[in-house]
Amino acid sequence: MHLNYQKAEPSIKLKTHTDSTGVCSPHLSLKLELQSQSMAASIAVTANYVLQPPPYALDALEPHMSKQTLEFHWGKHHRAYVDNLKKQVLGTDLEGKPLDHIINKTYNNGDLLPAFNNAAQAWNHEFFWESMKPNGGGKPSGELLALLERDFTSYEKFYEEFNAAAATQFGAGWAWLAYANDKLKVVKTPNAVNPLVLGSFPLLTIDVWEHAYYLDFQNRRPDYIKTFMNNLVSWEAVSARLEAAKVASSSSA
Amino acid sequence: MAIRCVASRRTLAGLKETSSRLIGFRGIQTFTLPDLPYDYGALEPAISGEIMQIHHQKHHQTYVTNYNNALEQLDQAVSKGDASAVVKLQSAIKFNGAGHVNHSIFWKNLAPVKEGGGEPPKGSLGSAIDTHFGSLEGLVKKMSAEGAAVQGSGWVWLGLDKELKKLVVDTTANQDPLVTKGGSLVPLVGIDVWEHAYYLQYKNVRPEYLKNVWKVINWKYASEIYEKECN
Numbered sequence: 001m002h003l004n005y006q007k008a009e010p011s012i013k014l015k016t017h018t019d020s021t022g023v024c025s026p027h028l029s030l031k032l033e034l035q036s037q038s039m040a041a042s043i044a045v046t047a048n049y050v051l052q053p054p055p056y057a058l059d060a061l062e063p064h065m066s067k068q069t070l071e072f073h074w075g076k077h078h079r080a081y082v083d084n085l086k087k088q089v090l091g092t093d094l095e096g097k098p099l100d101h102i103i104n105k106t107y108n109n110g111d112l113l114p115a116f117n118n119a120a121q122a123w124n125h126e127f128f129w130e131s132m133k134p135n136g137g138g139k140p141s142g143e144l145l146a147l148l149e150r151d152f153t154s155y156e157k158f159y160e161e162f163n164a165a166a167a168t169q170f171g172a173g174w175a176w177l178a179y180a181n182d183k184l185k186v187v188k189t190p191n192a193v194n195p196l197v198l199g200s201f202p203l204l205t206i207d208v209w210e211h212a213y214y215l216d217f218q219n220r221r222p223d224y225i226k227t228f229m230n231n232l233v234s235w236e237a238v239s240a241r242l243e244a245a246k247v248a249s250s251s252s253a
Numbered sequence: 254m255a256i257r258c259v260a261s262r263r264t265l266a267g268l269k270e271t272s273s274r275l276i277g278f279r280g281i282q283t284f285t286l287p288d289l290p291y292d293y294g295a296l297e298p299a300i301s302g303e304i305m306q307i308h309h310q311k312h313h314q315t316y317v318t319n320y321n322n323a324l325e326q327l328d329q330a331v332s333k334g335d336a337s338a339v340v341k342l343q344s345a346i347k348f349n350g351a352g353h354v355n356h357s358i359f360w361k362n363l364a365p366v367k368e369g370g371g372e373p374p375k376g377s378l379g380s381a382i383d384t385h386f387g388s389l390e391g392l393v394k395k396m397s398a399e400g401a402a403v404q405g406s407g408w409v410w411l412g413l414d415k416e417l418k419k420l421v422v423d424t425t426a427n428q429d430p431l432v433t434k435g436g437s438l439v440p441l442v443g444i445d446v447w448e449h450a451y452y453l454q455y456k457n458v459r460p461e462y463l464k465n466v467w468k469v470i471n472w473k474y475a476s477e478i479y480e481k482e483c484n
Binding site: 072076077080117170171172173190191192209210211214215218219 | 307311312315344348404405406407426427428447448449452453456457
Protein backbone atom coordinates (compact mmCIF):
# COMPACT_ATOMS: atom_id res chain seq x y z
CA MET A 1 0.00 0.00 0.00
CA HIS A 2 1.54 3.28 -1.07
CA LEU A 3 1.21 5.82 1.67
CA ASN A 4 2.12 9.44 1.50
CA TYR A 5 0.61 12.70 2.52
CA GLN A 6 0.63 14.32 -0.91
CA LYS A 7 -2.60 14.98 -2.73
CA ALA A 8 -1.56 17.36 -5.45
CA GLU A 9 1.18 16.68 -7.93
CA PRO A 10 4.39 16.83 -5.99
CA SER A 11 6.87 19.43 -7.08
CA ILE A 12 9.86 17.52 -8.32
CA LYS A 13 13.22 19.14 -8.21
CA LEU A 14 16.07 17.54 -10.02
CA LYS A 15 19.24 18.31 -8.18
CA THR A 16 22.74 17.44 -9.05
CA HIS A 17 25.09 17.00 -6.24
CA THR A 18 28.77 16.50 -6.13
CA ASP A 19 29.95 14.13 -3.49
CA SER A 20 33.23 14.20 -1.70
CA THR A 21 35.05 12.29 -4.42
CA GLY A 22 33.96 14.78 -7.07
CA VAL A 23 31.44 12.46 -8.69
CA CYS A 24 28.32 14.25 -9.87
CA SER A 25 25.07 12.33 -9.40
CA PRO A 26 21.45 13.38 -9.78
CA HIS A 27 19.14 13.05 -6.78
CA LEU A 28 15.43 13.20 -7.21
CA SER A 29 13.87 15.05 -4.31
CA LEU A 30 10.13 14.99 -3.83
CA LYS A 31 8.91 17.78 -1.61
CA LEU A 32 5.61 19.41 -1.04
CA GLU A 33 5.61 23.17 -1.62
CA LEU A 34 4.56 23.59 1.97
CA GLN A 35 7.79 22.02 3.13
CA SER A 36 9.58 25.33 3.46
CA GLN A 37 7.16 26.37 6.15
CA SER A 38 7.97 25.22 9.65
CA MET A 39 4.99 22.95 10.00
CA ALA A 40 5.14 21.48 6.57
CA ALA A 41 8.03 19.26 7.40
CA SER A 42 5.76 17.51 9.82
CA ILE A 43 3.51 16.26 7.07
CA ALA A 44 5.85 15.53 4.20
CA VAL A 45 7.68 12.29 3.88
CA THR A 46 10.97 13.65 2.78
CA ALA A 47 13.04 11.95 0.18
CA ASN A 48 16.24 13.73 0.97
CA TYR A 49 18.45 11.90 3.35
CA VAL A 50 19.27 15.09 5.12
CA LEU A 51 19.62 15.60 8.83
CA GLN A 52 17.01 18.32 9.29
CA PRO A 53 17.45 20.26 12.52
CA PRO A 54 14.51 20.33 14.91
CA PRO A 55 12.26 23.36 14.33
CA TYR A 56 13.59 24.97 17.53
CA ALA A 57 16.96 25.50 19.21
CA LEU A 58 18.47 22.53 21.01
CA ASP A 59 17.90 24.18 24.39
CA ALA A 60 14.38 25.38 23.61
CA LEU A 61 12.63 22.41 25.21
CA GLU A 62 14.28 22.89 28.59
CA PRO A 63 13.63 22.11 31.36
CA HIS A 64 11.41 19.30 30.03
CA MET A 65 13.95 17.87 27.62
CA SER A 66 17.51 19.00 28.17
CA LYS A 67 19.85 20.56 25.65
CA GLN A 68 22.25 17.72 26.40
CA THR A 69 19.61 15.18 25.38
CA LEU A 70 18.95 17.02 22.11
CA GLU A 71 22.68 17.30 21.42
CA PHE A 72 23.09 13.54 21.71
CA HIS A 73 19.72 12.38 20.48
CA TRP A 74 19.61 14.62 17.42
CA GLY A 75 23.30 15.35 17.01
CA LYS A 76 24.56 11.76 17.38
CA HIS A 77 21.77 9.18 17.16
CA HIS A 78 19.61 10.79 14.46
CA ARG A 79 22.67 11.94 12.53
CA ALA A 80 24.06 8.39 12.55
CA TYR A 81 20.82 6.94 11.15
CA VAL A 82 20.93 9.43 8.27
CA ASP A 83 24.65 8.98 7.56
CA ASN A 84 24.49 5.21 7.80
CA LEU A 85 21.42 5.07 5.56
CA LYS A 86 23.26 7.02 2.88
CA LYS A 87 26.18 4.61 3.03
CA GLN A 88 23.90 1.59 3.10
CA VAL A 89 21.90 2.44 -0.04
CA LEU A 90 24.89 3.63 -2.06
CA GLY A 91 25.24 1.50 -5.15
CA THR A 92 22.02 -0.39 -4.54
CA ASP A 93 18.68 -0.02 -6.24
CA LEU A 94 17.42 1.86 -3.20
CA GLU A 95 19.82 4.74 -3.83
CA GLY A 96 18.02 7.99 -4.61
CA LYS A 97 14.59 6.56 -3.84
CA PRO A 98 12.20 8.47 -1.58
CA LEU A 99 12.49 7.60 2.07
CA ASP A 100 8.96 6.23 2.35
CA HIS A 101 9.68 3.94 -0.60
CA ILE A 102 12.77 2.60 1.14
CA ILE A 103 10.88 2.13 4.39
CA ASN A 104 8.06 0.18 2.77
CA LYS A 105 10.39 -1.90 0.60
CA THR A 106 12.75 -2.83 3.40
CA TYR A 107 9.95 -3.54 5.87
CA ASN A 108 9.30 -6.44 3.55
CA ASN A 109 6.10 -7.50 5.33
CA GLY A 110 7.89 -7.81 8.65
CA ASP A 111 10.89 -9.77 7.39
CA LEU A 112 13.12 -6.72 7.72
CA LEU A 113 15.83 -6.02 5.19
CA PRO A 114 19.09 -4.39 6.35
CA ALA A 115 18.32 -0.77 5.47
CA PHE A 116 14.98 -0.73 7.31
CA ASN A 117 16.37 0.26 10.67
CA ASN A 118 18.28 3.30 9.43
CA ALA A 119 15.59 4.42 7.00
CA ALA A 120 12.70 4.13 9.43
CA GLN A 121 14.65 5.65 12.29
CA ALA A 122 15.69 8.60 10.09
CA TRP A 123 12.00 9.19 9.34
CA ASN A 124 10.83 8.54 12.90
CA HIS A 125 13.23 11.01 14.45
CA GLU A 126 12.38 13.87 12.12
CA PHE A 127 8.72 13.17 12.84
CA PHE A 128 9.48 13.14 16.58
CA TRP A 129 11.23 16.55 16.68
CA GLU A 130 8.30 18.02 14.81
CA SER A 131 5.87 16.41 17.24
CA MET A 132 7.20 18.72 19.95
CA LYS A 133 7.47 22.44 20.52
CA PRO A 134 8.56 24.77 23.31
CA ASN A 135 5.67 25.44 25.72
CA GLY A 136 3.72 22.61 24.20
CA GLY A 137 1.62 19.90 25.76
CA GLY A 138 -1.69 20.06 27.53
CA LYS A 139 -5.07 19.57 25.97
CA PRO A 140 -5.79 20.28 22.30
CA SER A 141 -8.90 22.12 21.17
CA GLY A 142 -11.24 22.34 18.24
CA GLU A 143 -11.66 19.50 15.79
CA LEU A 144 -8.76 17.49 17.16
CA LEU A 145 -10.22 17.49 20.66
CA ALA A 146 -13.61 16.55 19.26
CA LEU A 147 -12.13 13.58 17.41
CA LEU A 148 -10.14 12.45 20.45
CA GLU A 149 -13.34 12.60 22.50
CA ARG A 150 -15.19 10.71 19.79
CA ASP A 151 -12.64 7.90 19.47
CA PHE A 152 -11.45 7.62 23.09
CA THR A 153 -14.58 8.96 24.92
CA SER A 154 -12.49 11.70 26.54
CA TYR A 155 -9.11 13.39 26.31
CA GLU A 156 -8.27 11.84 29.69
CA LYS A 157 -8.94 8.36 28.36
CA PHE A 158 -6.73 9.08 25.32
CA TYR A 159 -4.01 10.41 27.65
CA GLU A 160 -4.20 7.24 29.74
CA GLU A 161 -4.08 4.97 26.71
CA PHE A 162 -1.19 6.82 25.07
CA ASN A 163 0.77 6.82 28.34
CA ALA A 164 0.13 3.11 28.86
CA ALA A 165 1.24 2.24 25.33
CA ALA A 166 4.43 4.26 25.72
CA ALA A 167 5.13 2.77 29.16
CA THR A 168 4.51 -0.84 28.16
CA GLN A 169 6.42 -0.96 24.88
CA PHE A 170 9.03 -3.42 26.10
CA GLY A 171 12.58 -2.64 25.10
CA ALA A 172 13.09 -0.02 22.40
CA GLY A 173 10.27 1.46 20.37
CA TRP A 174 7.70 4.20 19.90
CA ALA A 175 4.14 5.04 20.83
CA TRP A 176 1.90 6.78 18.29
CA LEU A 177 -1.38 8.48 17.75
CA ALA A 178 -2.39 7.31 14.30
CA TYR A 179 -5.25 7.72 11.84
CA ALA A 180 -6.80 5.00 9.71
CA ASN A 181 -10.27 4.33 8.32
CA ASP A 182 -11.46 7.66 9.65
CA LYS A 183 -10.53 6.71 13.21
CA LEU A 184 -7.87 7.83 15.65
CA LYS A 185 -6.03 5.13 17.53
CA VAL A 186 -3.05 4.61 19.80
CA VAL A 187 -0.39 2.23 18.54
CA LYS A 188 2.90 1.05 19.99
CA THR A 189 5.72 -0.32 17.88
CA PRO A 190 9.06 -2.03 18.58
CA ASN A 191 12.47 -0.72 17.55
CA ALA A 192 12.14 1.16 14.24
CA VAL A 193 8.68 0.06 13.15
CA ASN A 194 6.20 2.85 12.46
CA PRO A 195 2.52 3.09 11.43
CA LEU A 196 3.45 3.77 7.79
CA VAL A 197 4.21 0.10 7.35
CA LEU A 198 1.16 -0.94 9.32
CA GLY A 199 -1.26 0.87 7.05
CA SER A 200 -2.04 3.99 9.05
CA PHE A 201 -1.03 7.66 9.09
CA PRO A 202 1.15 8.70 12.00
CA LEU A 203 -0.03 11.89 13.72
CA LEU A 204 2.07 12.05 16.89
CA THR A 205 4.92 10.05 18.32
CA ILE A 206 7.01 9.65 21.43
CA ASP A 207 10.39 7.92 21.26
CA VAL A 208 10.72 5.38 24.09
CA TRP A 209 14.17 4.04 23.22
CA GLU A 210 16.15 4.54 26.43
CA HIS A 211 18.46 7.05 24.71
CA ALA A 212 15.45 9.38 24.38
CA TYR A 213 15.07 9.86 28.12
CA TYR A 214 17.95 8.30 30.00
CA LEU A 215 20.05 11.44 30.56
CA ASP A 216 17.04 13.35 31.92
CA PHE A 217 14.98 10.63 33.57
CA GLN A 218 17.19 7.52 33.86
CA ASN A 219 14.86 4.54 34.35
CA ARG A 220 11.79 6.72 35.01
CA ARG A 221 10.07 6.31 31.68
CA PRO A 222 6.58 7.11 33.06
CA ASP A 223 7.83 10.54 34.24
CA TYR A 224 9.30 11.20 30.80
CA ILE A 225 6.01 10.29 29.12
CA LYS A 226 3.98 12.57 31.41
CA THR A 227 6.42 15.42 30.82
CA PHE A 228 6.10 14.91 27.07
CA MET A 229 2.30 14.95 27.22
CA ASN A 230 2.04 17.86 29.65
CA ASN A 231 4.78 20.10 28.28
CA LEU A 232 6.03 19.17 24.83
CA VAL A 233 3.38 17.92 22.40
CA SER A 234 2.77 20.19 19.43
CA TRP A 235 -0.96 19.83 18.80
CA GLU A 236 -0.56 22.20 15.84
CA ALA A 237 1.67 19.65 14.15
CA VAL A 238 -0.79 16.88 14.97
CA SER A 239 -3.70 18.88 13.51
CA ALA A 240 -1.79 19.65 10.33
CA ARG A 241 -0.90 15.99 9.92
CA LEU A 242 -4.51 14.98 10.52
CA GLU A 243 -5.69 17.36 7.79
CA ALA A 244 -3.12 15.99 5.36
CA ALA A 245 -4.01 12.43 6.29
CA LYS A 246 -7.73 13.01 5.70
CA VAL A 247 -7.02 14.58 2.33
CA ALA A 248 -4.64 11.80 1.34
CA SER A 249 -6.97 9.01 2.38
CA SER A 250 -9.99 10.56 0.66
CA SER A 251 -8.06 10.99 -2.57
CA SER A 252 -6.94 7.38 -2.57
CA ALA A 253 -10.37 6.04 -1.61
CA MET B 254 21.45 15.20 37.05
CA ALA B 255 24.14 13.65 39.21
CA ILE B 256 23.38 10.62 41.25
CA ARG B 257 25.59 10.06 44.24
CA CYS B 258 27.13 6.64 44.05
CA VAL B 259 26.57 4.60 47.16
CA ALA B 260 29.94 3.31 48.24
CA SER B 261 28.74 0.20 50.02
CA ARG B 262 26.65 -2.68 48.93
CA ARG B 263 23.00 -2.31 49.63
CA THR B 264 21.22 -5.30 50.95
CA LEU B 265 17.73 -4.79 49.80
CA ALA B 266 16.38 -7.96 51.29
CA GLY B 267 17.39 -9.80 54.43
CA LEU B 268 18.38 -12.99 52.67
CA LYS B 269 21.85 -12.98 51.18
CA GLU B 270 22.21 -16.56 50.09
CA THR B 271 18.90 -17.26 48.50
CA SER B 272 17.23 -15.08 45.93
CA SER B 273 13.76 -16.39 46.49
CA ARG B 274 11.35 -16.65 49.33
CA LEU B 275 8.07 -18.33 50.05
CA ILE B 276 5.00 -16.28 50.71
CA GLY B 277 1.39 -17.01 51.24
CA PHE B 278 -0.30 -20.07 52.54
CA ARG B 279 -0.09 -21.69 49.13
CA GLY B 280 3.70 -21.39 49.24
CA ILE B 281 4.13 -19.60 45.96
CA GLN B 282 7.76 -18.92 45.49
CA THR B 283 8.61 -15.33 44.69
CA PHE B 284 11.93 -13.65 44.15
CA THR B 285 14.12 -11.00 45.66
CA LEU B 286 16.84 -8.86 44.21
CA PRO B 287 20.18 -10.63 44.66
CA ASP B 288 23.00 -8.65 46.23
CA LEU B 289 25.91 -7.62 44.09
CA PRO B 290 29.06 -9.46 45.16
CA TYR B 291 30.99 -6.13 45.03
CA ASP B 292 30.42 -2.45 45.69
CA TYR B 293 28.69 -0.28 43.11
CA GLY B 294 31.89 1.64 42.43
CA ALA B 295 34.13 -1.41 42.26
CA LEU B 296 33.95 -1.82 38.48
CA GLU B 297 35.17 1.68 37.73
CA PRO B 298 36.41 3.03 35.41
CA ALA B 299 34.96 0.39 33.07
CA ILE B 300 31.43 0.79 34.38
CA SER B 301 30.56 3.74 36.58
CA GLY B 302 29.16 3.35 40.07
CA GLU B 303 26.22 5.52 39.05
CA ILE B 304 25.26 3.07 36.34
CA MET B 305 25.76 0.04 38.56
CA GLN B 306 23.53 1.48 41.26
CA ILE B 307 20.67 2.43 38.94
CA HIS B 308 21.03 -0.75 36.91
CA HIS B 309 20.82 -2.93 40.04
CA GLN B 310 18.48 -0.95 42.33
CA LYS B 311 16.09 0.31 39.68
CA HIS B 312 16.12 -1.79 36.52
CA HIS B 313 16.78 -5.22 38.04
CA GLN B 314 14.55 -4.49 41.03
CA THR B 315 11.71 -3.54 38.67
CA TYR B 316 12.04 -6.86 36.85
CA VAL B 317 11.89 -8.68 40.19
CA THR B 318 8.86 -6.70 41.40
CA ASN B 319 6.97 -7.12 38.13
CA TYR B 320 7.90 -10.79 37.93
CA ASN B 321 6.52 -11.40 41.42
CA ASN B 322 3.32 -9.55 40.58
CA ALA B 323 2.88 -11.57 37.41
CA LEU B 324 3.50 -14.84 39.29
CA GLU B 325 0.92 -13.95 41.93
CA GLN B 326 -1.60 -13.09 39.25
CA LEU B 327 -0.74 -16.33 37.47
CA ASP B 328 -1.29 -18.29 40.66
CA GLN B 329 -4.75 -16.77 41.01
CA ALA B 330 -5.62 -17.33 37.36
CA VAL B 331 -4.49 -20.96 37.51
CA SER B 332 -6.46 -21.68 40.66
CA LYS B 333 -9.55 -20.05 39.15
CA GLY B 334 -9.11 -22.05 35.97
CA ASP B 335 -9.03 -18.83 33.95
CA ALA B 336 -7.23 -20.03 30.84
CA SER B 337 -7.25 -16.77 28.93
CA ALA B 338 -5.87 -14.86 31.92
CA VAL B 339 -3.07 -17.43 32.17
CA VAL B 340 -2.20 -16.92 28.51
CA LYS B 341 -2.38 -13.15 28.82
CA LEU B 342 0.17 -13.18 31.61
CA GLN B 343 2.80 -15.04 29.59
CA SER B 344 4.48 -11.99 28.10
CA ALA B 345 4.82 -10.26 31.48
CA ILE B 346 6.30 -13.44 32.92
CA LYS B 347 8.69 -13.82 30.00
CA PHE B 348 9.87 -10.18 30.01
CA ASN B 349 10.27 -9.81 33.72
CA GLY B 350 11.34 -13.33 34.64
CA ALA B 351 13.96 -13.38 31.93
CA GLY B 352 15.03 -9.86 32.91
CA HIS B 353 15.60 -11.12 36.44
CA VAL B 354 17.47 -14.24 35.30
CA ASN B 355 19.65 -12.42 32.78
CA HIS B 356 20.68 -9.70 35.20
CA SER B 357 21.41 -12.22 37.94
CA ILE B 358 23.86 -13.89 35.54
CA PHE B 359 25.28 -10.53 34.47
CA TRP B 360 26.30 -9.45 37.98
CA LYS B 361 28.26 -12.71 38.30
CA ASN B 362 29.79 -12.17 34.86
CA LEU B 363 31.44 -9.02 36.20
CA ALA B 364 34.14 -8.66 38.84
CA PRO B 365 36.40 -5.89 40.10
CA VAL B 366 39.90 -6.00 38.68
CA LYS B 367 41.33 -6.79 42.11
CA GLU B 368 39.09 -9.84 42.31
CA GLY B 369 40.13 -11.17 38.92
CA GLY B 370 37.96 -9.10 36.62
CA GLY B 371 39.50 -9.06 33.16
CA GLU B 372 41.91 -11.91 33.84
CA PRO B 373 41.90 -14.22 30.82
CA PRO B 374 40.31 -17.63 31.24
CA LYS B 375 42.63 -20.52 31.94
CA GLY B 376 42.01 -24.25 31.95
CA SER B 377 39.50 -25.94 29.72
CA LEU B 378 37.50 -22.83 28.86
CA GLY B 379 40.66 -20.99 27.82
CA SER B 380 41.60 -23.85 25.48
CA ALA B 381 38.08 -24.14 24.11
CA ILE B 382 38.08 -20.43 23.29
CA ASP B 383 41.39 -20.77 21.44
CA THR B 384 40.06 -23.78 19.56
CA HIS B 385 36.79 -22.17 18.50
CA PHE B 386 37.81 -18.55 18.03
CA GLY B 387 41.57 -18.71 17.48
CA SER B 388 42.30 -16.66 20.57
CA LEU B 389 40.61 -14.69 23.32
CA GLU B 390 41.14 -11.55 21.22
CA GLY B 391 39.26 -13.24 18.39
CA LEU B 392 36.33 -14.01 20.67
CA VAL B 393 36.32 -10.49 22.13
CA LYS B 394 36.36 -8.96 18.66
CA LYS B 395 33.44 -11.13 17.53
CA MET B 396 31.32 -10.54 20.60
CA SER B 397 31.99 -6.80 20.57
CA ALA B 398 31.03 -6.55 16.89
CA GLU B 399 27.85 -8.55 17.38
CA GLY B 400 26.95 -6.64 20.51
CA ALA B 401 27.42 -3.33 18.72
CA ALA B 402 25.19 -4.50 15.87
CA VAL B 403 22.18 -5.36 18.05
CA GLN B 404 19.43 -3.01 16.94
CA GLY B 405 17.32 -1.83 19.82
CA SER B 406 17.76 -3.63 23.13
CA GLY B 407 19.31 -7.01 23.79
CA TRP B 408 22.25 -9.09 24.91
CA VAL B 409 25.34 -10.62 23.37
CA TRP B 410 26.32 -14.03 24.70
CA LEU B 411 29.10 -16.55 24.81
CA GLY B 412 27.34 -19.85 25.24
CA LEU B 413 28.08 -23.53 25.38
CA ASP B 414 26.08 -25.83 23.18
CA LYS B 415 25.86 -28.86 25.45
CA GLU B 416 24.75 -31.20 22.67
CA LEU B 417 27.33 -30.24 20.07
CA LYS B 418 29.95 -29.55 22.74
CA LYS B 419 31.02 -26.28 21.22
CA LEU B 420 31.15 -22.63 22.11
CA VAL B 421 28.87 -20.20 20.32
CA VAL B 422 28.45 -16.46 20.15
CA ASP B 423 24.93 -15.19 19.65
CA THR B 424 22.67 -12.26 20.43
CA THR B 425 19.14 -12.08 21.76
CA ALA B 426 16.60 -9.28 21.61
CA ASN B 427 15.14 -7.54 24.65
CA GLN B 428 15.32 -9.95 27.60
CA ASP B 429 15.09 -13.12 25.56
CA PRO B 430 17.32 -15.69 27.26
CA LEU B 431 20.01 -17.47 25.26
CA VAL B 432 18.00 -20.68 25.32
CA THR B 433 15.55 -19.07 22.85
CA LYS B 434 18.33 -19.38 20.27
CA GLY B 435 18.86 -23.09 20.94
CA GLY B 436 17.49 -25.46 23.53
CA SER B 437 20.89 -26.86 24.45
CA LEU B 438 22.61 -23.49 24.89
CA VAL B 439 23.99 -22.60 28.32
CA PRO B 440 25.05 -18.98 28.91
CA LEU B 441 28.66 -18.54 30.02
CA VAL B 442 29.06 -14.78 29.55
CA GLY B 443 26.27 -12.32 28.81
CA ILE B 444 26.80 -8.64 28.12
CA ASP B 445 23.82 -6.34 28.48
CA VAL B 446 23.62 -3.97 25.49
CA TRP B 447 20.37 -2.26 26.49
CA GLU B 448 21.15 1.46 26.51
CA HIS B 449 20.54 1.61 30.27
CA ALA B 450 23.64 -0.56 30.72
CA TYR B 451 25.99 2.14 29.43
CA TYR B 452 24.26 5.37 28.43
CA LEU B 453 25.08 7.62 31.38
CA GLN B 454 28.78 6.95 30.85
CA TYR B 455 29.27 6.09 27.19
CA LYS B 456 26.23 7.85 25.68
CA ASN B 457 25.64 6.73 22.11
CA VAL B 458 29.09 5.13 21.79
CA ARG B 459 28.16 1.52 22.50
CA PRO B 460 31.40 0.21 20.91
CA GLU B 461 33.41 2.09 23.55
CA TYR B 462 31.40 0.38 26.32
CA LEU B 463 32.01 -2.97 24.65
CA LYS B 464 35.72 -2.23 24.41
CA ASN B 465 35.96 -1.46 28.12
CA VAL B 466 33.61 -4.03 29.63
CA TRP B 467 36.12 -6.82 28.97
CA LYS B 468 38.35 -5.31 31.67
CA VAL B 469 35.83 -6.44 34.28
CA ILE B 470 34.56 -9.70 32.83
CA ASN B 471 34.75 -12.48 35.41
CA TRP B 472 36.19 -15.39 33.46
CA LYS B 473 36.50 -17.46 36.66
CA TYR B 474 32.72 -17.71 36.91
CA ALA B 475 32.37 -18.54 33.21
CA SER B 476 34.99 -21.28 33.63
CA GLU B 477 33.12 -22.78 36.59
CA ILE B 478 29.91 -23.02 34.57
CA TYR B 479 31.76 -24.42 31.58
CA GLU B 480 33.53 -27.11 33.62
CA LYS B 481 30.33 -28.04 35.39
CA GLU B 482 28.40 -28.41 32.14
CA CYS B 483 31.14 -30.36 30.43
CA ASN B 484 31.20 -33.06 33.11
